[in-house]
Amino acid sequence: MTGIIRVLIADDHAVVRQGLRTYLELQHDVEVVAEAADGAEAVAAAERLAPDIVLLDLAMPRLDGVAALRELRERAPAARVIVLTSFGEDDRLFAALRAGAAGFLLKDTEPADLVRAIRTAHAGQSPLSPATATRVVEELTRGGRPRAAELLTPRELDVLRLIARGRSNKRIALELGVAEKTVKTHVGHVLGKLGLSDRTQAALYAVREGLGERR
Secondary structure (H helix, E strand, C coil): CCCCEEEEEECCCHHHHHHHHHHHCCCCCEEEEEEECCHHHHHHHHHHHCCCEEEEECCCCCCCHHHHHHHHHHHCCCCEEEEEECCCCHHHHHHHHHHCCCEEEECCCCHHHHHHHHHHHHCCCCCECHHHHHHHHHHHHHCCCCCHHHHCCHHHHHHHHHHHCCCCHHHHHHHHCCCHHHHHHHHHHHHHHHCCCCHHHHHHHHHHCCCCCCC
16 A cells, blocks of 8 residues: 555553554554554664654653654664653753654644644654744754854755755755755755754754745
C-alpha cells in the first residue's frame, strides 16, 4: 500500500498510547506500527520497524525522550520525531530541539491538529504548537545569534528564506533551479555558520530575522 504514514507511539502511559492509536487508526493515511512504554523500547522498535514518524513523550523511564532522540538519530535516522510535551518543561523542550526533534506538540493538542502535524512532519516540515513556537523563538532571541546577512552568501540566504516558508529540499531545488544535492550542501552550510542543529531551528531563526516573508 502506498501513501501510508507509519507511526510509532512512545509514551509511558498506556491510556495515552491507546487513545492515540484509536484516533490515528481512523485516518486513511496513517498506520500505527508499534507502541513503546519507555525510551529504550522506542529506540529498539524504531530501529526494527523503520517508522516514518515517532510520537515521543519527553518524560519516560529507562531512557527519557531527549536521550531517546539522540539514539534515534543514530539508529533510525530516517524517522521524523514529533515530541509530545506539556507546559513547564522548557529545559527538556530546548534540549530536545538541540537533539534533533522535527516538531513539538503540547499534550492538550486537538486530535485533528495532531494528525495534521504528522502529515506536515512526514512532508519534511516542522510542526510546532503556537505556544511552543513562541517559547522557542524567545529562546533563540535571547541567544543573541549573529544576523544571517553577516554570515551567509546570497544563495544561502535564499535557501534559508525557503526553509522558513516550509519548503522541502526538493521544492527549494525546483524554485532555485539547482540540484537537490546542491540544496543539501547549502542547508549544511547554513546550519554550520549559524550554529544551528536542524531545519526546525533554522526555520525559527529565519522567522525571527524576518526572512520568511515574501517579497
